[in-house]
Amino acid sequence: MLKNIKPLNLEIDFEMMQKYDTVLLPLEGRNAYYFPENNIILHPSILFVFGSNLAGRHGKGAALEASIDYGAIYGVGEGKMGRSYAIPTKNKMLQVLPLDEISKAVERFKEYIATSDASCYVTAVGTGLAGYKHDDIAPMFKGVTNCWLPFEWRRFIEV
Secondary structure: OOOOEEEOOOOOOHHHHOOOOEEEOOOOOOOEEEOOOOOEEEOOOEEEEEEEEOOOOOOOHHHHHHHHHOOOOOOOOOEEEOOEEEEEEEOOOOOEOOHHHHHHHHHHHHHHHHOOOOEEEEOOOOOOOOOOOHHHHHHHHOOOOOEEEEHHHHHHHOO
16 A cells, blocks of 8 residues: 555645645646655645556555545446546456556546546556556656656656
8 A cells, every 4th residue: 555645635734744745736737757755645636546457456556545545436447436547457357457458548548637627646557566667657658748657757758
């Protein structure tokens, strides 16, 4: 579980905010990068984007965080749910999806975000439990806007 990332409640007190290094705010027409080792708190309008499985079993990693704090729904493996967006990296049998299928799911995410006014916090989708490398996944996110992206992805996106 990503213990260093929490949603920002608009009624949050200053003492709570002092526990975090970074407060991520909405972006308008651009991208920015975050350092995953920082303690991060998300503005309520930011969607938490995570890797999932098509069975919608959000039991580990960022998916578990999404189900606890961001409204991911058990049984739903792709798309917007509450304050989250699931990008499948595993099938219904929890086997890793091939990169071309993940790429199609990322394209659907890009289509969604292009028609939305939302900003997104994109976790390092596919690089945890699915086992892909950053250079496999990061280039799929070229052209996306209004996203906070993992700093490790910068060199693959801004080329």
